[in-house]
């Protein structure tokens with residue numbers, strides 16, 4: 001058994017999976033929510049021996065890991081008997097420092113905390129979980145796998161904002177990109193589904209979930225992506241605006257809207273939610289079908305932005321071999337895929353309507369046989385990728 005405990009932590013939650021890295025099988029998974037909300041912590045466990053959900057006091061991340069270990073014990077499958085050989089931590093921001101999965105020691109953990117400057121909502125929770133997990137599993141290697149790392153291969157022209165050089169350098173303002181773990185695993189799986197070497201392929205991956213980003217990938221390396229300094233830039237998302245004229249922010253500030261309110265509006269109250277009242281595409285789709293004009297417009301805005309990037313990345317890559325859809329909307333939205341791909345026949349992209357409409361769970365081709373660009377749906381699996389990268393790192397060190 002080569003099992004990895006994959007940890008995806010936030011400031012008030014920890015999600016985890018125990019994955020057999022060789023088969024990809026989930027041996028157990030669960031989550032702890034509402035950490036720090038006195039007496040209201042929620043602990044959910046799903047394992048081979050059954051499921052459980054309890055409420056208890058979880059004051060901090062250490063208590064959360066203690067509760068996780070206790071759930072395994074209570075289910076009769078103690079966590080130290082599962083053959084876990086590594087703990088893989090998903091970390092949103094690795095700044096410029098981390099360009100690959102990294103074995104965590106004290107210095108790496110401290111650096112992840114320092115990078116909270118760039119990811120204030122994410123890195124502090126990662127740090128708290130890393131400290132707690134290292135105390136609970138001191139004998140196991142802990143590996144940080146970064147959402148930003150895959151995009152560190154972007155050329156300077158793609159990651160540089162046209163700002164005063166000193167200002168940008170002093171404040172660390174540049175594009176980093178996110179969803180890198182997903183773009184990496186999906187592009188690799190697309191290549192293997194086609195039986196083509198990754199190194200020979202140009203790919204455009206659309207990760208369309210609650211958060212959404214597009215990535216231009218040349219030979220397995222990210223060369224451009226739609227998210228920037230933060231995950232706010234780029235596509236329209238569930239609750240985020242994506243691209244907006246920075247001048248609109250000054251306008252709001254000058255009209256008396258506070259910095260925190262603007263932040264909240266653009267990150268949590270915009271996107272589908274702001275335009276329609278729901279962040280979930282299924283609601284938006286149903287409203288549009290019943291004639292709701294705001295919902296119809298929201299879909300048009302979403303599709304227009306996605307097509308804008310698809311065209312841009314065709315230019316960046318000088319054409320592409322594949323266009324790959326993944327994540328919640330990418331995997332389950334044949335209507336969106338059709339709208340996004342419509343009118344790209346000029347560059348040889350042609351969907352097959354029945355392949356696109358068919359439901360399936362694995363990687364699949366949805367373009368026509370005579371399409372010059374192969375369009376695929378490839379389910380993302382960030383946890384399996386974290387497990388795989390963790391094992392690869394310890395095998396090579």
Ligand code: ADP
Pocket residue numbers: 208209210211238279280281282327328329332333
């Ligand atoms: P996250 O970014 O939180 O990981 P997901 O990739 O799971 O999100 O995507 C979640 C979104 O995917 C939902 O908000 C919903 O809009 C969309 N989605 C999920 N299932 C479907 C479906 N069957 N049809 C259309 N949209 C779906």
